[in-house]
Amino acid sequence: xxxxxxxxxxxxxxxxxxxxxxxxxxxxxxxxxxxxxxxxxxxxxxxxxxxxxxxxxxxxxxxxxxxxxxxxxxxxxxxxxxxxxxxxxxxxxxxxxxxxxxxxxxxxxxxxxxxxxxxxxxxxxxxxxxxxxxxxxxxxxxxxxxxxxxxxxxxxxxxxxxxxxxxxxxxxxxxxxxxxxxxxxxxxxxxxxxxxxxxxxxxxxxxxxxxxxxxxxxxxxxxxxxxxxxxxxxxxxxxxxxxxxxxxxxxxxxxxxxxxxxxxxxxxxxxxxxxxxxxxxxxxxxxxxxxxxxxxxxxxxxxxxxx
Numbered sequence: 001x002x003x004x005x006x007x008x009x010x011x012x013x014x015x016x017x018x019x020x021x022x023x024x025x026x027x028x029x030x031x032x033x034x035x036x037x038x039x040x041x042x043x044x045x046x047x048x049x050x051x052x053x054x055x056x057x058x059x060x061x062x063x064x065x066x067x068x069x070x071x072x073x074x075x076x077x078x079x080x081x082x083x084x085x086x087x088x089x090x091x092x093x094x095x096x097x098x099x100x101x102x103x104x105x106x107x108x109x110x111x112x113x114x115x116x117x118x119x120x121x122x123x124x125x126x127x128x129x130x131x132x133x134x135x136x137x138x139x140x141x142x143x144x145x146x147x148x149x150x151x152x153x154x155x156x157x158x159x160x161x162x163x164x165x166x167x168x169x170x171x172x173x174x175x176x177x178x179x180x181x182x183x184x185x186x187x188x189x190x191x192x193x194x195x196x197x198x199x200x201x202x203x204x205x206x207x208x209x210x211x212x213x214x215x216x217x218x219x220x221x222x223x224x225x226x227x228x229x230x231x232x233x234x235x236x237x238x239x240x241x242x243x244x245x246x247x248x249x250x251x252x253x254x255x256x257x258x259x260x261x262x263x264x265x266x267x268x269x270x271x272x273x274x275x276x277x278x279x280x281x282x283x284x285x286x287x288x289x290x291x292x293x294x295x296x297x298x299x300x301x302x303x304x305x306x307x
Contacts, residue, residue, distance in 0.1 A: 001140050001242055002283070005128040007155035019150040020049040025062040030110040035064045036146060039118065041093070042268050051070050053272040061143050066112040068105050076104045086101055115179035120142050122276060126238065130156055134245065143263040159241060162291030166239040169222035176208045184208075187226035187236065227283045231304070237286075254279060 011019070025037030040047040040064040051058040077100050084092055092100065120133040121143060134140040148154050159167050172178045173188070188207050190197040200215055216222070221239070230236040236244040252274060287293050 001134055001137075002159040003132070003144075003153070003155070003156040004159050005123075005130055005156055007153060009151065009153045009155065010100065011153070013050060013057070016057075016151060017048055017050045019152070020059065023146065024049065024149055027112055028064050028066050031106055031274045033109060036142065037062060038146070039149075041137055043266075051268070051272070053269050054276070056123065056272060056276040057121075057125060058272060059121040059123070059147075060118055060122065062116060062118045063139075063142065064114050066114050067108050068108045068112045069172065071288040072108065073101060073104050076108070077101050091232070120148070122279075124276070124280060127280065129159075129250075129283070130199070134240075143277075159287070160294040161287055162294055165237055165241050165290060166223065168220045168290050169225045169237065169239070170216050172226070173207060173217055173222060174213050174216050179285075181230050181285050182289065183228045183231075185226035185228055185234065187224070188212070188222060189224040190220040191223050192218075192220050194219065219225050223233045233278050233282050248274060248278060 020038045023037050025039045026035055038049045039060045040049060041051045041058045041060040042048075049059065052081055077097065080100050081092055081097065082089070099166045117139075119139055119142075122131045122133075123129070124131075132140050132143055134143060144156065147156075149252060162217070172184060176184075178184045185205060186202070186204050188202045188205075190200040190212075191200075200220065202212070223239045224236050224244075226234065226236050226245070229248070234245070234247045234249060234251055
C-alpha cells in the first residue's frame with residue numbers, strides 16, 4: 001500500500017530513531033490483550049529501530065494479541081450462572097452476566113496463546129513515498145497511527161491516480177495491449193457492479209481471449225490482475241491500487257550471493273537494496289500507466305524534502 005508524504009515533515013534519521021524508542025515493542029503482560037510497538041527491522045536484539053540502506057528507511061511494527069476463544073468464555077460464564085442460580089435461586093441479570101463475561105475473559109488471558117504479526121514500512125525520503133507491507137486497510141491504519149504518534153508533523157495520504165486501476169485494467173484486457181514495460185499474466189478476477197455481484201476468476205489461464213473481453217463488455221470490472229514488469233518483478237494489481245504477491249524474478253536475483261560474506265549482515269542489506277531498487281523503478285512507471293498521480297493541494301513543492 002502506497003502513501004505520499006505531504007506537509008512539512010523534516011525529521012532526521014536520529015530524530016526518528018529517538019522517537020521510535022519511546023514506543024519499542026514489549027510483549028503482552030499476563031492480563032494484557034494487545035501490544036503494539038516498533039521492533040528491529042534487521043532482527044538483532046537491542047538494535048536500531050530505523051535501518052537505513054542506500055538512503056532508504058526501513059521500520060517494522062509488531063502486533064501481539066491474546067485471544068481467548070469465545071466458546072470457552074461462553075461455557076465458563078454458563079457454568080458460573082448455573083452456580084449462582086443453584087446457590088441463590090435467582091437468575092443473574094444482563095449487566096451481571098456482562099460483568100461475568102469480562103471477568104472470565106480477564107481470568108483466562110494469562111493462559112491464552114499469543115499471536116504475532118508484523119508490518120514492514122519503507123520510506124523513500126527523496127521520492128517522499130511511504131510503502132507498507134500490509135494487506136488490509138485495518139493493519140495499515142494501525143501502522144499509520146503509530147507513525148503519526150511517533151513522528152511529529154508527519155502527514156500522509158494514499159496515492160491516488162488519474163485513472164482508476166479498474167478502468168485501466170479493463171482497457172488493457174479489452175485491447176490486449178498492456179502498458180509499455182508491463183505484461184499481463186495468467187490470473188484475473190472480474191466482478192459485476194450490479195446487484196448480482198457475479199464474480200469470475202481466472203487462474204493459470206490465458207487472458208487474451210474473447211471471453212474475458214465479453215465479460216468486461218457486459219459490465220464486469222477487473223478487481224485483480226497479475227502482471228510482470230520488464231521480466232523483473234511480478235505482482236497482482238488490485239482495484240484499490242494495492243500490490244499483492246510481489247515476486248522478484250530470476251534475472252533480478254542472478255549474481256546475488258547465496259550467503260553474505262559478512263555474517264552480521266545475514267543478507268538484510270542485499271534484500272533491502274534489491275526490493276527497494278526494483279520497486280523504485282517500477283512504481284513510477286505503474287503510476288504513469290494509470291494516468292499519473294493525482295496531486296493533492298496538500299503536497300509541497302519538490303524543493304521540500306525529508307532531511
